[in-house]
Amino acid sequence: MTAPERTPQEPTPDIVYRPRGRVPGTVAGAHRGRDAGGLGTFRDQVPFLRMPDARRIDVRATLRDPFEGTYVRRFESRTALEVWALVDLSASMRFSGEADRMGLVSSFCGCLAASATRIGDAFGLIGCDAALREDVFLPASRRRSMAGDVVSRLTDAACTGDRADGMGQAARRLVGRPKIVFLVSDFRWPEALIAETFASLSRHDLVPVVLADSAEDDDLPEWGLMELDDLEGAGRRVVFMRPGLRRRWIAREAERAETLRRIASTYGRPPFRLAGRFDPDAVSRHLLAS
Known part of the structure; x- marks a missing residue:
């Protein structure tokens, strides 16, 4: 069931979150x-x-x-605490199917920044591809204008890297007291990188946000020619889709999702699937239930 459409005059609801356990700090x-x-x-x-x-x-x-x-x-x-969004900016995040992937990321992170600063929490942004992206780094701040800065940085960000290895370096920027960290990606990484990144962030309250799209699995035809474009540099190829290949494709996607869920449950909260359109209420329900 999709969330009801909102009129342009109707304000976007806050993302409601709460940390796991009591928070250290004096602010x-x-x-x-x-x-x-x-x-x-x-x-x-x-x-x-x-x-x-x-x-x-x-x-x-x-x-x-x-x-x-x-x-x-x-x-x-x-x-008060610090809330961070750690965003994957590798080339696969340029994908546009049912929705524009980076458009969803910008809406999600902008709403999260506004929700955090409105209740007195600080919000920070880190972007990564093969390395940390200094052009998409904003230190944690309680400024009410932070949401606009976050949307601007993500809207202008180029997703061209062929790897997401910078994710493993992000924990060095998140020193000090435990924080809530939203790890935003399609997670089309090697399993070893996923495990390494989650382990490096395990001292924080870690929330994986998975960018997905129905065009990647649910909308695959039973029969037909498909032109596939590897956004991370492997080029284009034409595939003849047939029922057996479609079943294997869907099974592989399910296996990938289960691997991510297993690793995430070891080091943090279960993943939230962000697909189609951004719904703040759905994010809030996930965070309050996990």
Whole structure:
């Protein structure tokens, strides 16, 4: 079922996300913090000696203690975090079938940047092909104009590389406290590169976003001539599609998707499939359920 069309005047909904577990850090924000203290959401009561703050003494809990101990209320801090989009810019991302692949990426990352900065989180962007792309790098920022900058960088980005090896280097840019990292790609990489990239980002809350298109599998004909174009440099070839080849093709795609799901589940969240059109509500449902 496709999402209803939105009128031009209707604002795009935010992408709603939440980190796995409590977030370290001291910058006030929207997420459950790892630290506890005298301000925030009520968490529990602890003995006075564990948190000697006379302003937070809980009189009722103190009077109920048969051993005459003194208790204070402890509160859970609300903390901001960093959200990053790590985008594959290899040549296969130029594919255009049911939808323009980089158009979907721009819409997704722009909405994610707007959603993050609106609640006080910082958003950053890293682009990669065979190496890190400095022309598609934006350091994490809470600027409300960040979404426009992200869309501009991705719209102007050239996808010409024949490899995505730069993904393995991206973790060096993501040092420090754990972050939410959205890894955006069609994942048409060697299995070893997928595993290496996911392992290098495993300390973060990793969300794979898979760019897909029905023209790559669902819309294949039973019979007919097809001209295939390898966007990463292997040239064009004509293929005579027939039922047996179609079955093998679909089985190979299913095997590739299962390999990605298995690796992703080892190091992060299950993949989200972005195909056809960008639906922020579908992304939010996936993130809140995973």
